[in-house]
Amino acid sequence: MNEAQCVLPWMHLFVDSFGYFYNCCFGIAEQAYSYDESGQIIKASEPGAILRHWNSKRMVELRKGMIAGEKVSACSGCWRVEETGSASFRATANSEYPMDETTLSMTDPAPIFRYIDLRFGNLCNLACRMCAPYSSRKLSPEFAQLYGAKSVEPFQNMNWFESPHFWDELHAHRHQIEKIHLVGGEPLIIKECWEFLRRLSEDDCAKNITLSYNTNLSHIPPQAKEIWPRFKGVVLLVSMDGVGALNDFIRYPLKWEDFERNLKFIEENFEDLNVVNCHVQPTIQAYNIHHIVEICEYLAGFQKIKRYPLVNLLFDPAYLTPHVLPHQYREEISKKISDYTDEVELGRNDLDPWANLSLVRSLRGIITYINSEDRPELFREFQRVNDLFDVNRGQKILEFIPEFLPIYGK
Numbered sequence: 350m351n352e353a354q355c356v357l358p359w360m361h362l363f364v365d366s367f368g369y370f371y372n373c374c375f376g377i378a379e380q381a382y383s384y385d386e387s388g389q390i391i392k393a394s395e396p397g398a399i400l401r402h403w404n405s406k407r408m409v410e411l412r413k414g415m416i417a418g419e420k421v422s423a424c425s426g427c428w429r430v431e432e433t434g435s436a437s438f439r440a441t442a443n444s445e446y447p448m449d450e451t452t453l454s455m456t457d458p459a460p461i462f463r464y465i466d467l468r469f470g471n472l473c474n475l476a477c478r479m480c481a482p483y484s485s486r487k488l489s490p491e492f493a494q495l496y497g498a499k500s501v502e503p504f505q506n507m508n509w510f511e512s513p514h515f516w517d518e519l520h521a522h523r524h525q526i527e528k529i530h531l532v533g534g535e536p537l538i539i540k541e542c543w544e545f546l547r548r549l550s551e552d553d554c555a556k557n558i559t560l561s562y563n564t565n566l567s568h569i570p571p572q573a574k575e576i577w578p579r580f581k582g583v584v585l586l587v588s589m590d591g592v593g594a595l596n597d598f599i600r601y602p603l604k605w606e607d608f609e610r611n612l613k614f615i616e617e618n619f620e621d622l623n624v625v626n627c628h629v630q631p632t633i634q635a636y637n638i639h640h641i642v643e644i645c646e647y648l649a650g651f652q653k654i655k656r657y658p659l660v661n662l663l664f665d666p667a668y669l670t671p672h673v674l675p676h677q678y679r680e681e682i683s684k685k686i687s688d689y690t691d692e693v694e695l696g697r698n699d700l701d702p703w704a705n706l707s708l709v710r711s712l713r714g715i716i717t718y719i720n721s722e723d724r725p726e727l728f729r730e731f732q733r734v735n736d737l738f739d740v741n742r743g744q745k746i747l748e749f750i751p752e753f754l755p756i757y758g759k
């Protein structure tokens with residue numbers, strides 16, 4: 350296996366929210382979707398789509414390029430990560446899923462789907478402020494007000510997962526599957542996905558499969574308790590952007606009491622639900638940089654759920670990054686986070702050393718991120734979008750984030 354090669358095109362299935370197939374999630378940015386002989390995009394809802402993608406010209410050429418040691422364009426995302434000195438998705442996949450050289454030398458191998466990653470359109474029950482109609486159709490009316498009706502047209506009918514063909518074809522490969530990663534919209538409310546998991550759970554293969562979810566945890570369906578324990582394990586990456594009212598403000602119309610009840614349900618039923626890892630993942634943005642410390646302190650109160658956050662830094666939309674806020678405000682926030690980081694580094698909490706180290710790294714990364722750019726010219730857009738959300742949702746930013754009083758000017 351050469352340096353440019355990655356196991357994923359030989360064992361992975363990735364479907365994006367539109368129902369298009371790619372080499373992996375990085376292929377989206379490179380528009381490396383699979384297409385058929387007539388140049389038409391292969392859609393997951395169509396009969397025979399999985400095998401047509403696997404044997405498509407795009408995939409065969411990609412494997413051919415990798416075997417020849419080329420840096421194929423569909424994989425630019427990984428190369429960019431490696432240029433920064435960080436571990437790429439390729440490096441992780443290659444070590445997690447070793448494969449034999451004979452298979453890796455074939456451009457048209459028999460399909461093997463060990464790792465499945467499915468993005469379920471834009472069916473979500475929330476309309477979070479930093480999200481977009483691509484991920485939640487509930488945001489379409491507000492985006493139509495902000496950017497015109499045409500801007501949201503591409504996000505209608507993102508329902509590929511309703512096709513029974515897809516699930517039947519995937520089911521035929523069930524004995525090879527080791528991991529299924531599920532992302533929305535909101536994957537816990539997709540009934541077709543639950544039906545598929547139930548079918549798998551009635552088969553011996555389920556005990557070999559780890560399920561992982563990116564979820565808003567607004568709703569835990571009752572079948573989770575019955576179906577999850579039949580799998581090898583369940584990993585939950587839970588979105589949470591603040592503690593209490595701030596979370597309600599950002600993750601509208603979720604109510605903190607409902608979310609917290611679900612989080613505690615996971616904590617109290619960890620083994621019964623067969624959860625092997627649950628990590629809370631805040632998206633760091635202009636709205637919550639003032640409250641990073643509160644999020645860390647809140648999570649430290651758990652025992653089974655990871656006691657420190659797995660941070661996700663927001664870059665898009667740019668008007669919601671902390672970079673739009675005044676320099677001085679960001680300096681004050683940085684100091685608050687830095688003081689807390691020093692405390693953590695000195696071990697003035699009861700996290701284990703590994704968790705402490707991870708938390709310190711994340712917090713230092715947040716400080717660097719907050720101060721990495723100045724985009725004051727976007728503050729006007731921040732206000733325009735925020736004010737529209739406030740009116741539509743009956744919320745007032747200063748009631749949720751009083752710290753904005755000096756900068757919001759109202």
Ligand code: SF4
Pocket residue numbers: 354355356357358372373374375376423424425426427437438439442
């Ligand atoms: S090299 Fe990177 S971008 Fe290409 S398939 Fe592997 S993980 Fe995806």
